[in-house]
Amino acid sequence: MNQRVIISTHLENELVSALSECEHDKLFVLTDTTTQEMCLPVLQKFYCMKEAKVITIPASDSHKDIESLMMVWKGLQEGSASRHSCMINLGGGMVTDLGGFAASTFKRGINFINIPTTLLAMVDASVGGKTGINFGGLKNEVGVFNDSKFVILDTEFLKTLDAENICSGYAEMLKHGLISTEAMWEELVSFDLATPDLKQLQRMVGDSVKVKERIVEQDPHEKGIRKALNLGHTFGHAFESWALKRKPILHGYAVAFGLIPELYLSVAKTGFPTEKMRQTVNFIKENYGTLNITCDDYDELIELMHHDKKNQNGIINFTMLGAIGDIRINQTATTEEIKEALDFFREG
Numbered sequence: 246m247n248q249r250v251i252i253s254t255h256l257e258n259e260l261v262s263a264l265s266e267c268e269h270d271k272l273f274v275l276t277d278t279t280t281q282e283m284c285l286p287v288l289q290k291f292y293c294m295k296e297a298k299v300i301t302i303p304a305s306d307s308h309k310d311i312e313s314l315m316m317v318w319k320g321l322q323e324g325s326a327s328r329h330s331c332m333i334n335l336g337g338g339m340v341t342d343l344g345g346f347a348a349s350t351f352k353r354g355i356n357f358i359n360i361p362t363t364l365l366a367m368v369d370a371s372v373g374g375k376t377g378i379n380f381g382g383l384k385n386e387v388g389v390f391n392d393s394k395f396v397i398l399d400t401e402f403l404k405t406l407d408a409e410n411i412c413s414g415y416a417e418m419l420k421h422g423l424i425s426t427e428a429m430w431e432e433l434v435s436f437d438l439a440t441p442d443l444k445q446l447q448r449m450v451g452d453s454v455k456v457k458e459r460i461v462e463q464d465p466h467e468k469g470i471r472k473a474l475n476l477g478h479t480f481g482h483a484f485e486s487w488a489l490k491r492k493p494i495l496h497g498y499a500v501a502f503g504l505i506p507e508l509y510l511s512v513a514k515t516g517f518p519t520e521k522m523r524q525t526v527n528f529i530k531e532n533y534g535t536l537n538i539t540c541d542d543y544d545e546l547i548e549l550m551h552h553d554k555k556n557q558n559g560i561i562n563f564t565m566l567g568a569i570g571d572i573r574i575n576q577t578a579t580t581e582e583i584k585e586a587l588d589f590f591r592e593g
């Protein structure tokens with residue numbers, strides 16, 4: 246990985262040091278309307294930011310699209326950015342994904358630094374070089390792999406989040422536990438997510454991001470083991486795209502929901518222990534509720550799964566588990582099995 250992930254203890258110092266390693270003629274900072282209000286004031290107090298030009302896009306995943314991307318390109322162009330300029334992406338996964346893609350394509354690529362401000366971006370989106378936008382109703386349909394030079398991870402920003410955003414990011418942590426160790430999974434499913442202990446959560450963020458870093462280092466372009474990080478996402482992205490047309494849900498909620506049918510398939514096909522599946526499913530149902538799909542939605546969901554980026558030769562590709570930490574990539578399921586898993590999701 247050509248990216249350095251820094252767990253911040255003093256944001257200003259770390260940013261000064263990162264910027265000194267990213268030689269730049271002009272500095273830009275990308276925010277969305279939420280982080281402009283909640284997080285930008287923290288950065289604007291720093292001397293190193295005094296010349297930075299701010300570009301702001303509308304908040305939420307429904308704006309992770311070509312229009313917002315054009316706003317960023319336009320902001321860079323109007324601010325006379327050169328190929329030697331640098332952009333700081335200050336925000337959640339939508340900002341780090343879209344900003345990373347804008348920076349990677351503007352004048353064929355300028356340096357960028359991610360400062361994630363949501364739990365989801367801290368443990369997942371800001372790390373590992375997946376950048377992109379949604380397109381044609383499909384998640385992350387257009388994008389490139391390109392690392393930010395630095396990720397500066399300041400867990401103080403967690404204090405700006407509401408309960409829903411904590412839950413959303415936590416779903417990716419839960420996924421990291423499932424693909425990692427029993428001890429990590431155990432701590433995650435025992436955590437009181439309804440009234441979270443922020444100190445404990447801040448410590449768990451460090452462990453969680455290490456799981457992602459370790460996997461991305463082995464396989465930066467998702468040819469093999471990186472597909473582990475997509476656990477919960479074959480169904481999850483389908484749920485998310487389905488919801489986008491009705492009542493949008495946060496990405497992490499879609500992943501939490503996606504874990505349910507994928508763990509069900511793991512029990513049926515790769516021998517994942519039923520009791521651990523039950524414990525995980527109960528945790529998800531208690532903390533995330535459910536998504537109200539009916540049998541009439543199955544064909545649409547399966548059609549959406551046919552666009553998953555892991556697929557090859559028209560076959561839907563799943564990541565499953567044989568046990569906690571026993572990752573089985575490139576698994577398949579028949580349409581009948583997928584429908585059974587959706588029945589389990591609804592009726593469980």
Ligand SMILES: O=C(O)C(=O)C[C@@H](O)[C@H](O)[C@H](O)COP(=O)(O)O
Binds near residue numbers: 370384467471475
């Ligand atoms: O980093 C990865 O690799 C992942 O799959 C992590 C996912 O949690 C993340 O949501 C990712 O952006 C999904 O990527 P996609 O390739 O399925 O669009």
